[in-house]
Amino acid sequence: MDPATRRVQAADRQWRRAELIQRVAFALLFIATLLVALASVLVMGLILIRGAPWLSWEFLTTMPARGMRAGGIFPAIVGTLELIGLTVVFALPMGVAAAIYLTEYARDNWMNRFIRLAIVNLSGVPSVVYGLFGLGLFVIFCRFGTSLLAGALTLAIMTLPVIITASEEALRSVPQSFREVSHSLGASRWQTVRHAVLPFAVPGIMTGTILGISRAAGETAPILFTVAAFYVPRLPHSVFDQAMALPYHLYVLSTQIPNIPQAHRYGTALVLLLLVLSLNVLAVVLRARFRRKRQW
Amino acid sequence: MRWRRARERLIETLIRLSGFSAIAIVMLIFVFLLKEGVALFRTVPLGEFLTGQRWYPISEPPGFGVFPLICGSLLVTIGAAMLSVPLGIASALFISEIARGWMKELLKAGIELFAAIPSVVLGFIGMTLLAPLIRQAFHVPTGLTALTGSITLAFMAMPTIVSITEDALTAVPRGYREAAMALGATRWQMMVRVLLPAAGSGIVAAVMLGIGRVIGETMAVMMVTGNAAVIPHTMLQPVRTLTATIAAEMGETVRGSDHYFALFAIGIVLFVITFVVNLIADRFLHREQR
Numbered sequence: 001m002d003p004a005t006r007r008v009q010a011a012d013r014q015w016r017r018a019e020l021i022q023r024v025a026f027a028l029l030f031i032a033t034l035l036v037a038l039a040s041v042l043v044m045g046l047i048l049i050r051g052a053p054w055l056s057w058e059f060l061t062t063m064p065a066r067g068m069r070a071g072g073i074f075p076a077i078v079g080t081l082e083l084i085g086l087t088v089v090f091a092l093p094m095g096v097a098a099a100i101y102l103t104e105y106a107r108d109n110w111m112n113r114f115i116r117l118a119i120v121n122l123s124g125v126p127s128v129v130y131g132l133f134g135l136g137l138f139v140i141f142c143r144f145g146t147s148l149l150a151g152a153l154t155l156a157i158m159t160l161p162v163i164i165t166a167s168e169e170a171l172r173s174v175p176q177s178f179r180e181v182s183h184s185l186g187a188s189r190w191q192t193v194r195h196a197v198l199p200f201a202v203p204g205i206m207t208g209t210i211l212g213i214s215r216a217a218g219e220t221a222p223i224l225f226t227v228a229a230f231y232v233p234r235l236p237h238s239v240f241d242q243a244m245a246l247p248y249h250l251y252v253l254s255t256q257i258p259n260i261p262q263a264h265r266y267g268t269a270l271v272l273l274l275l276v277l278s279l280n281v282l283a284v285v286l287r288a289r290f291r292r293k294r295q296w
Numbered sequence: 297m298r299w300r301r302a303r304e305r306l307i308e309t310l311i312r313l314s315g316f317s318a319i320a321i322v323m324l325i326f327v328f329l330l331k332e333g334v335a336l337f338r339t340v341p342l343g344e345f346l347t348g349q350r351w352y353p354i355s356e357p358p359g360f361g362v363f364p365l366i367c368g369s370l371l372v373t374i375g376a377a378m379l380s381v382p383l384g385i386a387s388a389l390f391i392s393e394i395a396r397g398w399m400k401e402l403l404k405a406g407i408e409l410f411a412a413i414p415s416v417v418l419g420f421i422g423m424t425l426l427a428p429l430i431r432q433a434f435h436v437p438t439g440l441t442a443l444t445g446s447i448t449l450a451f452m453a454m455p456t457i458v459s460i461t462e463d464a465l466t467a468v469p470r471g472y473r474e475a476a477m478a479l480g481a482t483r484w485q486m487m488v489r490v491l492l493p494a495a496g497s498g499i500v501a502a503v504m505l506g507i508g509r510v511i512g513e514t515m516a517v518m519m520v521t522g523n524a525a526v527i528p529h530t531m532l533q534p535v536r537t538l539t540a541t542i543a544a545e546m547g548e549t550v551r552g553s554d555h556y557f558a559l560f561a562i563g564i565v566l567f568v569i570t571f572v573v574n575l576i577a578d579r580f581l582h583r584e585q586r
Binding site for chain 2: 018019021022025026028029030032033035036037038039040041043044046047093094095097098100101102105106112114115117118119120121122123124125126127128129130131132133135136137140141157160161164188189190191214217218219220221224225247248250251254255262265269272273276277280
């Protein structure tokens with residue numbers, strides 16, 4: 001065999017080996033991905049299958065009974081809805097205003113790099129530390145006590161970085177020419193923001209806000225010492241009342257209350273999951289619709 | 297006209313104030329943690345707090361050593377990282393480079409859905425499903441162990457790691473891929489020798505952010521790790537993390553007691569750790585952009 005053929009054959013073998021390695025590697029990558037994706041399907045499927053039979057109108061709309069082992073989860077649902085409603089009221093204006101500052105007003109100096117750094121770190125603070133902070137500032141220092149107000153403020157601060165980041169992105173995606181036209185017509189800076197920029201950023205801001213809120217709705221650690229009541233026999237009357245909340249209720253049911261039908265826990269988990277996921281789906285749909293309708 | 301000027305000035309002031317609020321909040325958090333936490337160090341010196349091996353906050357004499365808790369957090373975090381980093385990077389490679397069309401979208405959605413599941417729900421599933429499995433598989437007295445915590449948390453870190461790694465991979469210029477392929481590399485060789493190094497700093501950032509999430513995770517970890525404040529020797533032992541300690545004990549403390557101060561001091565430790573981790577992640581993210 002002449003050396004040229006041998007070299008060709010060697011190269012061929014090498015290529016085949018590389019191909020084989022690639023095939024094995026791709027298979028492994030596929031398995032890894034499947035493992036992760038399947039786990040999420042498994043978790044959700046399981047909660048759906050075991051929780052769905054327990055769902056009933058009664059479960060959703062009555063008070064807990066017999067040491068929370070029976071009855072419904074009505075106060076927890078109401079508590080969570082009130083909590084996230086209040087959270088939006090506090091977090092949205094401040095978050096959007098901060099984003100407007102960062103995109104429309106701030107120049108690129110050390111102060112604003114500092115602000116950005118603060119936002120990055122804020123989004124990394126552990127949720128239980130937000131809980132401690134809420135306890136220290138709102139519950140004790142401001143004397144709000146363990147209340148809806150203290151909890152919503154804590155959750156609002158936790159949600160703030162999400163809203164700021166999303167709003168900033170939405171504001172930045174509005175073309176610069178919109179601002180230039182508005183200025184050239186004699187509009188002031190605020191008028192420009194208000195009429196030529198903000199309206200076009202609304203869908204993006206809404207998407208980000210809903211995503212932030214869906215996270216807040218599922219959080220337990222920040223409300224542990226600021227709002228959550230183990231059991232309250234009535235609905236909160238004012239923002240200074242304690243309230244039950246779905247995530248904390250699930251925690252209580254699964255760790256503090258023995259001899260409870262497993263389905264009761266799964267049912268509660270399902271309601272929480274449905275609430276959080278429907279918020280997520282809403283955000284995704286909003287984003288998709290907006291992208292399709294965008295005209296520039 | 298003058299009215300409108302005044303109103304605009306007011307609105308712009310509010311906007312500016314909101315802009316600075318982020319800094320104010322970070323400082324407030326730190327101040328309030330310090331305010332409540334530093335009081336502990338009047339009775340327990342900082343060195344003893346960090347290296348003490350006894351965490352018995354309510355016995356007599358009390359022990360306020362957080363070393364076992366730090367070990368617990370570390371063990372769970374390392375275990376979670378060992379699982380989630382390889383799996384996460386592999387998934388990101390598959391999704392960004394190999395999967396196409398509907399499969400890509402489906403896998404992406406499947407992994408992103410994980411990020412949406414509240415941590416109590418994952419903790420609940422870990423308790424009811426994973427813990428019995430672990431107990432049977434390893435013949436240990438309880439399924440609530442560091443390993444259970446690591447597996448649960450690995451899945452919580454996964455969405456962060458996958459999505460940021462994927463962004464980093466997508467950001468690698470097309471020319472790199474084409475050049476590697478033109479030199480006769482297989483796609484796998486191209487991924488390993490060109491793509492991964494080129495996306496390196498983004499991947500480091502992804503890993504750091506994932507780890508930051510794991511260290512700070514509270515509810516799931518509290519529900520599945522068994523909460524025993526001892527220095528762990530194996531993964532199959534109950535442990536207690538820094539976060540779980542705060543969450544589990546704050547409800548039972550008396551305001552103004554040493555125990556109460558100690559929990560805030562743990563909060564300071566956590567705040568500092570996550571601050572550093574996020575700072576590093578941010579550095580690497582920005583290196584990517586340049």
